[in-house]
Amino acid sequence: MQFPTPISLKQISELINAEIIGNESAEAKGINEIHKVEEGDLVFVDHPKYYNKCLQSAATHIIINTKDIEIPKGKNLLYVENPFEAYLSIVNYFRPFTAATQAINANVQIGENTIIMPNVFIGKDVKIGNNCIIYPNVSLMDYTEIGNNVIIQSGTVIGSDAFYYNTQKSRNVWYKKMLSCGNVRLEDFVEIGAACTIDRGVTATTIIGQGTKIDNMVHIGHDTQVGKNCLFAAQVGIAGAAIIEDGVTLWGQVGVSKTLTIGENAVVMAQSGVPSSLKGNKTYMGFPAEDAGIKRREYVWIRRIPEIWERIMKQA
Amino acid sequence: MQFPTPISLKQISELINAEIIGNESAEAKGINEIHKVEEGDLVFVDHPKYYNKCLQSAATHIIINTKDIEIPKGKNLLYVENPFEAYLSIVNYFRPFTAATQAINANVQIGENTIIMPNVFIGKDVKIGNNCIIYPNVSLMDYTEIGNNVIIQSGTVIGSDAFYYNTQKSRNVWYKKMLSCGNVRLEDFVEIGAACTIDRGVTATTIIGQGTKIDNMVHIGHDTQVGKNCLFAAQVGIAGAAIIEDGVTLWGQVGVSKTLTIGENAVVMAQSGVPSSLKGNKTYMGFPAEDAGIKRREYVWIRRIPEIWERIMKQA
Amino acid sequence: MQFPTPISLKQISELINAEIIGNESAEAKGINEIHKVEEGDLVFVDHPKYYNKCLQSAATHIIINTKDIEIPKGKNLLYVENPFEAYLSIVNYFRPFTAATQAINANVQIGENTIIMPNVFIGKDVKIGNNCIIYPNVSLMDYTEIGNNVIIQSGTVIGSDAFYYNTQKSRNVWYKKMLSCGNVRLEDFVEIGAACTIDRGVTATTIIGQGTKIDNMVHIGHDTQVGKNCLFAAQVGIAGAAIIEDGVTLWGQVGVSKTLTIGENAVVMAQSGVPSSLKGNKTYMGFPAEDAGIKRREYVWIRRIPEIWERIMKQA
Known part of the structure; x- marks a missing residue:
């Protein structure tokens, strides 16, 4: 999330009751979670395991619960006891949650020749381009951006919250919701089937690239970036912060893990599971997904095990 | 389902036109299907294969289509020709189906600071606690109970009917719907993603325990009990009457069969299939799900089959 | 799609600006895609790879982008530069898209004792029989036909568009939507769970046979024909133009590929993948689905690979 205008660390420190270690007149451009930080951003970290990753990231300002750490040149710390709560305070200040009270909410822009069918919900600050068709019972949540010539079939949800939690098993309630302040962007000529869900970014934007076509009941996690001209068949699931490059085809019920990359024009056969990046x-094919030719031969080899056994028995 | 007050067997017998074999002034506290029966309950059985299971269950009163059977001490039979139809009559009498006519129906309780967004449907006798957020296009069916600080994302259905049928392949229509009279209970701090479905119990309660977080497109079957602080990733499916203990993590697209138990703090990797209980x-990992370390070695062994073949060929 | 009355090729040729090679007073009864063509139909073909398949199909009139081809006796060609665009023109002429403007639209027929709950969308020309229950937030798209005693749980979408595209990777946008002009028919005593999607036929009818029961989050592709008394558990997915014969049971999360046949009374175990026809x-069981007994022995054999290895090592 970018702030409307850059904010001085002094102002941020007052908002979250932090001690500044560094240049208090420095300015923050926005706040992002670790996978999406850019120069000028705030980031937060509360576990020693991730201190270094955050300090070495592109972020310029680190909200942290230690002072006993070497600060990279040009970076600033904001020391607080509970960085996660500090993150929540900043999100609540810049993007406060508001309860929608009507089917089409404030600051919605709808382009020419775009059709919104009955029972559609459109949250605040949603932008929809020209020549789109939004079918009945679709939910477009706050800040969603939709290009031109986009079609969304019935029952689909665009911009539901990220499935992203702060975990502490010492608490009575282990998982505490990390508020989402990102959004979803569907580029031109995207088509989304019925009963799909595309989660908004935690702090950044989940993107579906131009001309990509998605069948029914496909789930796409927060902050995932899907390229142009991809084709996803029904019941595909993609976890958070994955990168699917241009021209990728995923057949039915394929599952894709988080924070990996599938290279351009890759094809993944039905029901495969993708636990790590693919060229x-x-x-x-298969789980874990590997070269389809190799996998097919593997299936043949498995069927030959009894023959192998027999040969060994004969030789014994 | 518990009756509002205990009902004498005499009254029940008049309702379903049954012959009482036993104490007609005995009282029934409620009616439940065989997986959920308690002392004082009515249960029904229509197939000789299950006669003994029902007679030996916790149920006190058995609706049955035979008289030629030994009755356990302290139990009573209600003899009818068609026990399944008798069950339907009792359900229709005590929990008659009524057609909802408005978005928010009779006897709905909504707590303080709870937000109900547009296009939400709330059936009769639904209770929602404090500080909840119910997003657009959610359906909360009759008798659903929701605790405090619960969040339900768009398009989700809580309390759809159990997928549970009486089967007779001699009929023109093989499967006859077993009416659901149970409900769903979501405890405090539960969060449910978008486009999920949680079925009501056939006669009892489907429970999601405190602090459990569920991602998008997760299906949970009738009468399943999910413990506290569980985490289910997107597109997980759990069949009916399963027990998922506290702290269990199920990653994306995992499938869990019915009437089994997954022990506390178990973790099931993505796309695995669970056909029977897990400690x-x-x-x-994998199908059938087994110890992930063993399963990973199994994948390595499969890749070595060609090498095994080559060695045998050399030895021959 | 059948035309309201047969149309002369001359009229068709004027609509799509085609050159008739054959009998211009011949009449077309309708237009269908290649999997569903019948005698008297128009069909289109734009790729030399499929020219012969189309010419040899049941279709009587072929919209095609070549003249250099032998015409089977009794058939007629309609020569155009872009047969796909010609198809779209015909569909737009006979079944023009209209934006729904209300929850229940023009020419809807609803039978006696049928209950339509709140927030249901019903498109134009939808017919619903007697004694049905349509739960909240269901979407019944244009031309859907529903028999008697049908139940549809919340959030389900019947008649979403086919996932079917004309592909040309030389274009900026690779995939161009093939407009659907078919529909969905649910026969008597069908029950559909919550959050399901059943796509309309591209040009023909997706059919769910009498007495078939479908659990939650099941996806059924365009033009698929499901027989009578089938049982599909949750999260099953069936691709387009498949034939599922009577009495078939598919357990949870099964995936079925397109244009294949599953024979009557077949049972497919949970999470299996069906890439080709089954008797x-x-x-x-398993992927690719094969005889469950054989598959179970295969799992046992896989576990014995280390033992095989050990024996070989001893013999070496």
Whole structure:
């Protein structure tokens, strides 16, 4: 999330009751979670395991619960006891949650020749381009951006919250919701099937690239970036912060893990599971997904085990 | 389902036109299906294969289509020709189906600071606690109970009917719907993603325990009991009457079969299939799900089959 | 799609600006895609790879982008530069898209004792029989036909568009939507769970046969024909133009590929993947789905690979 205008660390420190270690007149451009930080951003970290990752990230200002740490040149710390709560305070200040009270809410822009069918919900600050069709019972949550010539079939939800929690198993309630302040962007000529869910970014933008077509009941996690001209068949699921490059085809019920990359024009056969990155321009199969040719031979080898057994028995 | 007050067998017998074999002034506290029966309950059985299971269950009163059977001490039979139809009559009498006619129906309780967004449907006798957020296009069906600080994302259905049928392949229509009279209970701090479905119990309560967080497109079957602080990723499916103990993590697209138990703090890796009970405090993988370490070695062994073949060929 | 009355090729040729090669007073009864064509139909083909398949199909009139081809006796060609665009023109002429403007639209027929709950959307020309229950937030799209005694749980979408595209990777936008002009028919005593999606046929009818029961989050693709008394558990997905014969059981999360046949009374175990046709009256398991007994022995053999290895090492 970018702030409307850059904010001085002094102002931020007053908002979250932090001690500034560094230049208090420095300015923060926005706040992002660790996978999406850019120069000028605030980031937060509360576990020693991730201190260094955050300090070495692109973020310029780190909200942290230690002072006993070497600060990289040009960076500033904001010391607080509970960085996660500090994050929540900043999000609540800049993007306060507001209860929608009507089917189409404040600051909604709808382009020419765009059709909004009955029972559609459109949250605040949603922008929809020209020549779109939004079918009945669709929910477009706050800040969603939709290009031109986009079609969304019935029952689909765009911009639901990220499934992203702060975990402490010492608490009575282990998982505490990390508020989402990001959004979803569907580029031109995107088509989304019925009963799909595309989560908004935690702090950044979940993107579906131009011309990508998505079948029914597909789930796409927060902050995932899908390229242009991809084709996802029904019941595909993609976890958070994945990168799916241009021209990728995922057949039915494929599952894709988080924070990995699938290279351009890769094809993943139905029901495969993708636990780690895949190179482009190849066809994959099975769990864990590997080269489809190798996998097919593997199936044949498995069927030959009894024959192998028999041969050994004869030789014994 | 418990009756509002205990009902004499005499009254029940008049309702379903049954012959009482036993004490007609005995009282029934409620009616439940075989997985959920308690002392004082009515249960029904229509197939000789299950006669003994029902007679030996906790149920006190058995609606049955035979008289030629030994009755356990302290139990009573209600003889009818068609026990399934008798069950339907009792459910229709005590929990008659009524057609909802408005978005928010009779006897709904909504707590303080709870937000109900547009296009939400709330059935009769639904109770919602304080500080909840119910997003647009959610359906909360009759008798659903929701605690405090619960969040439900758009498009989710809580309390749809159990997928539970009386089967007779000699009929023109093989499957006859077993009417649901149970409900769903979501405890405090539960969060449910978008486009999920949680079925009501057939006769009892489907429970999601305190602090459990559920991602998008998760299906949970009738009468399943999910413990506290569980975490279910997107597109998980759990069949009916399963028990998921506290702190269990199920990653994306995991499938869990019916009437089994997953022990506390178990972790099941993405896309795994769980056909039978799993012990707690371990990590599982694959289909059928087994210890993840063993399963990973199995994948390595499969890749070595060609090498095994080559060695045998050399030895031959 | 059948035309309201047969249309002369001359009229069709004027609509799509085609050159008739054959009998211009011949009449077309309707237009269908290649999987569903019948005698008297128009069909279109734009790729040399499929020219022969179309010419040899049941279709009588072929919209095609070549003249250099032998015409089977009794058939007629309609020559155009872009057969796909010609198809779209015909669909737009006979079944023009209209934006729904209200929850229940023009020419809807609703039978006796049928209950339509709040927030349901019903498109134009939808017919619903007697004694049905349509739960809240269901979407019934244009031309859907529903028999008697049908139940549809909340959030389900019947008649969403086919996931079917004309592909040309030389274009900026690779995939161009093939407009759907077919529909969905649910026969008597069908029950559909919550959050399901059943796509309309591209040009024909997606059919769910009498007495078939479908659990939550099941996806059924365009033009698929499901027989009578089938049982599909939650999260099953069936691709387009498949034939599922009577009495088939598919357990949870099963995936079925397109244009194949599953024979009557077949049972497919949970999470299996069906890439090609299966014979009836057998039980199947795994991916690719095969005889369950064989598959179970295969799992046992896999676990024995280390033992095989050990034996070889001893013999070496």
